[in-house]
Amino acid sequence: MGRAPSSVLIFLRQKPLARQTQIRKLTVETRDTDYSKNQEICAHNIDKQHYADIAKQVCSIVRTKPRWEQTLLSDFPSFNFNDPAFFSEVLKHQNNVFLSLRFFSWLHSNYGFSPDLDSCNALFDSLVEAKACKAAMYFLNHTGFSSNPSSLERYIQCLCEGGMIEEALGVLAKLKEMEVKGSIKTWNSVLSSSIKVKRTDLVWKLYQDMIESGVPGVDAETVGYLIQAFCNDGKVSKGYKLLQQVLEEGLEPGNVTFNKLISSFCKEKNYGRVSELLHTMIARTHAPDVYIYGQVIKGLCSSRKGQEGYRIFNDLKERGYAPDRVMYTTMIDGLCKMGLLGDARNLWFEMINKGILPNEYTYNALIHGYCKIGDLEEARKLYKEMCDKGYGETTVSYNNMIAGLCLHGKIDEAHQLFREMTRKGVARDVITYNTLIRGFCKKEKIADGTNLLKELLAQGLQPSTSSYAPLIEMLCQVGHVQEVKSLWKDMHKRGLKPLVHTHNYVITRLCEEGLVTEGMQWLKKRPTSKLKPQKEDAEE
Template identity: 45%
Template sequence: MIRSRPKWETTLLSEFPATVLFDQNCVQEIIKCEDDVVLSLRFFNWICSQDGFTPDASSYNTIFRILPQVKASKSATSLLSSAKFIPEPVFLEFFNQCLREGGSVEEAVEIFSKLRKLGGMSPSIEVWNTVLSGCLRVERTDLVLKLYNEMKASGHEGNEDTVGYLIQAYCKNNKLSKAAEVLHQFLERRVVPDVTAFTKLISGLSREGKFHRVCELLRRMIAADRLPSMFTYQEIIHGLCKNKMLREAFRIFEELKVRGYSPNGMMYDMLIYCLCKNGQMDDAEKLFAEMTSNGFVPNEYRYNVLIHGYFGIGKLREAMTLYKKMCDRGLKESALSYRTLIRGMSLNGRMCEAIALFDEMLIKGLQPDVIIYNVIIQGFCEDGKSGKAMDIYKELLRVGLQPSTYTYTPLVRALCDEGNVVEAIRMQNEMLNRNLKPWVCTHDYIITGLCKSGNVTESMDRWAKMLGNKMKPQEETFNELIKCLTLNDRLEDAVLVLTSMFTSGYTLREPTYELLKSKFAKSDSFQAVECLERFLGKSNAIRSEAGDKR
């Protein structure tokens, strides 16, 4: 009847006596015989709503067995929350696994809590690890650590999988010392995690440049019969490159080849990128050729890294030749390639060529992204053409792109340099209205611009606001502000700024020093004289222009 009649709930009690339907054995048999889990759950929910029927533990367990088959986690959680029964452990464990696979980590933790309250039951270590893994997968490291403490309290110290999850959780929280401590504790008990756990910790230590600890960990790893994988060495090389230790990265790279390892494409890409960044283009080309001969297909990204490297050292002809070679190999022109070319031309002050490439891109139906607009805006700003930069900014808005902090910062600086501080402040306010957080240097540009335009009061107010917001002004900002205050005979304010400047570890430029010295000599202010004795007598606090050039 429940299979064939859409509205069987309205007639079932009239066709079967309650003494039969409400029998616990009958309920269990109906659930067992029905292949459709949804219908079984529908029947169970219906009969539980009838007056005179209260399911017992056996009936609850019968329905509870089938729910994980369809990952009905909400229904199962509801049953556990409302029922006063102890589920059979084997089905709870199965349910927890289904729940974890479904991504409902919070519900899985709730099930564990319910499990411990119902008769003092404790899940097996496998189930604990399953849920720890689920928490880690959704980056709930707080739950990983919380559950592990509860796991220990229940009598489980953990196994090699457990320590792996703990190490990964601590590494994600950037608590590398704690991760190393946990590893040491488990190794003392001769519980050894897999290579992945070691690699996660090695990766974190490498990024922070703690290579003495990396070497120590590698030794312990090998001693524990866990041979480093290619990914392990990849993370070490990545850390060395990030910390500008390119020679050491290449030494390990070459040693791997001697030992019979075959470097992967990621290793080649990292090293080529670093060589290009350092301007070592001959070495980068050689490594690129080696990578190609070893079967790694040169793609658009790899070509663009080399092209950008040539632009970086001013070799525009070589960059364009390589770009043509890339196109001849059948790689399609894309927004990425044009971004590299436009950035390269802008970097070298070739704004006419950059705009020509921009127009060519549009003709070919490629839509520039906000990064390309930002590159052109910055190029025009550095070229002293803030008007053209503003035109590009307006075009960016017209096509419906959202500007970023990278869009506004060069505009603010260029406007301030040209003396148009009012417009620069308007641009900063527009940035704030778009919920974009200005970089600290943006405040410096405006203060410096205000000083150069003689607006000493507002520049002083903005400087005080920077300090109040725990932002550190640049050395140039201090020098310009002291110069402006001194010229406007606000010597006490100049003393205040000077004190803050030396506290920040900055030095005073010689022209500003001479101006202060001249003003202080004419001042009868006791505070000014005291400042002269305390600060201007310190020769190491003064930096000459000649010294800067040296």
């Protein structure tokens, strides 16, 4: 007798078909699901590949076809350009960000298209990286998407480099609304831009905002901008004190900051501070460059300390510095103004022998030197040489020659050059007129001088005190008191203050005419401030 079947076997024998059906059904369903998924993946890959192929074709058309906007729809009549996924493919394959922006503009105008956030960020970042701040602004305005803070910071720096300070401040305010402090690099870029556009008011406001926002890590660059702002505001001593403070704290502002302080102290003729700053730079291994020394030499020459400037110039050459054309021109100009034309000529030829060619400013400096000592023949030769090299026939060069001729009584020749300026389309300025008015007055040609003043006013130029003073003084000499009063009244009406010695001329002439009472009244009006006669316009 055999063994009774187990319960498991009994179960299997009773329902074999059901079990097999379930197994078969489970297998079929599993296979169907996998197949569907595979179909979706394949379809997605096909669509992606299709988009990539179309994108490559479109990119090629956009790069090579001038008016592709008019034909692109007809080139792909059944294609849906409005799919953000397709725009993403175009961005991948178009290697010119400006053409990508142009394609976006076409999509936007035809479909009211708005790309997805990733595409927006990609195109925006590419525009910023290309320093196309106006194009980036256009894109922001037409999409209205919210960029991430790091992209906005780079955008601010881009705007600052493009000189768009107001726009940069607007984006900075947006960052503040997002409760983002911003990096020190971003703040420094806005400070730098404010300095460049001479908006020191913005510098101080921005610095206050930095403090209030708790921006970390104020660095030497930030301090440098604050020092430059002090100098621009005429508060050089405060800038100097701030420099001393940060040097003690271990911060090292760059050469630009030292340059600004040195240049400002040169203008104040405080050469003690200039020397101190130069020694500070050398001690801290910030070797002063040619530009800084050029500022010092320029300041010394303009302060009538040309000999000291010349000593420094020669000392620099001995120490291995190579003066550039600007420094040579500055020194030649300074020597000419001191009447040291021989030394100026030596520098002229030294410069040329070193391969540094003189420019318009160098020529004019030497021409002025020749005119000053009365060597008009050499001045004319040099002027012709300058014109032949394409540097001449400017307002400055004409003014130089007219001044030299007037200085030595060649008024007719000077007037001839004056008329020539109009024929050659060279603008006359107030210095041109003032120089010739003075020249006519020295030759007692009052009518010609008066006509020039009338012409100056008719041209819409703003006259200066020197436009009136020679005429008033000459009219006093010949006793034309009423004409003096008329010019005096016109000068006051224009807000011009007469020089002390011009006042003296009028008082003296009134007394000589027996108008003592009126002379005393003018004496009461005489300026009490320490006014000094203005320099000759030719030397300004």
